[in-house]
Amino acid sequence: MAPYGSDDSTTEDEADDRRGGRQKAARYVVPVAVVGVAAATIGLVPAFAGSGDPDLPKVSAQQLIEKIAASDVQQLSGTVKISTDLGLPDLGGLESSLGGAATGGGRDGSSADPSSKLMELASGTHTLRVASDGEDKQKLSLLDKAAEYSVIHNGDEVWAYDSKSNEAYHVKDAAASSDSAEKGAKGRSGDVPATPKELAEEALKASDDTTSVTVDGTARIAGRDAYKLLIEPKQSGSTVGAISIAVDAKTGLPLKFTLTPASGGAAVVDAGFTKVDFSRPAASTFDFTPPKGAKVTEGDESKSGGPAGRGDVDKGDKARPGSGKGGEDLGKEFQGLNVIGEGWSSIAQFDTGGEGLPSENAGGGDAGRFLDSLGDQVSGEFGSGTVFSTRLVNALITDDGKVYAGAVTKDALVKAADAAK
Known part of the structure; x- marks a missing residue:
């Protein structure tokens, strides 16, 4: 499909303005290169059919990037579908054993510890329920056939609960500010992007002369009108074929993220909302009390260096591939x-x-x-x-x-x- 709203006659001044705008949105855009194989285990398969392409006003790629950067959705709830197709060999359960499942523990010996539990998103197909009410209240639930795992952030407290093992993990930071709570929320997921917005932020952190960015039409995602932002490497040698991000036309929130490999075939990463509601979730959504008989593990912040084991991850952010030459x-x-x-x-x-x-x-x-x-x-x-x-x-x-x-x-x-x- 031809670029939607694109213009091949871009002047040099316009090109400079576009690069400048991309730099302003740099916290949202970077090539998907990873330090090690473990970090590569984020991938999802195609899943979300639209119901016809809506007729929307034309926008440029730069305008759409700025729309994502300016998006400030504070309240939402919805369902996200995630799958993985990395083409990894069947290790006959070895992968689970190495991940700590065999011993039932994460960093602190609890099956509810987010540092290991949410790495399950690195393989298979999963359904997530997400809810948010500002920076201090978020909930993410990983649904299984007969169990549910949830991470709940409410003010200065974080709870994680695994219904299968009836274990809970708790961290309390009395000095948590909105900023530290926001950073901690990402650390709680073990830095595994779990929503289209998080995936888009990781994929949109370094749009530069090595990248082609265009608007590739429109789509209908979870009942919402959306633009499709298409990101393609200009360089040879990358395994990334293209990244497509469906951006809500009204709010600028990424609704769907798809990464297709240069080798072709099914998408490696495809995560998207199947349902989304931008009204404020009920306050009770973020309440949690451990069920009777549940084993509760208190997180050791003295070892983790911050809420739920963020530790030195912020320092590591400086070492993203692509940040240096x-x-x-x-x-x-x-x-x-x-x-x-x-x-x-x-x-x-x-x-x-x-x-x-x-x-x-x-x-x-x-x-x-x-x-x-x-x-x-x-x-x-x-x-x-x-x-x-x-x-x-x-x-x-x-x-x-x-x-x-x-x-x-x-x-x-x-x-x-x-x-x-």
């Missing part, structure tokens, strides 16, 4: 972590300080054979190593312990490793 040092918190390249072709590189993974050829035995079966053996001027792949993020671990990872192709990783020698 040509291997820029990303701060004391990430010594040894460099970013090679820029934009959609950014590759995070760091040294584990040890040997690479065991392999069958190196006498790794059964463990080596298992790891070899999950990855592809590669070699080059850098030596040899193994590439572990998903449909979005690939990671090369060399035999001498260096790691190269990003939303780039296997060939791009090998070239980066060769160039770093």
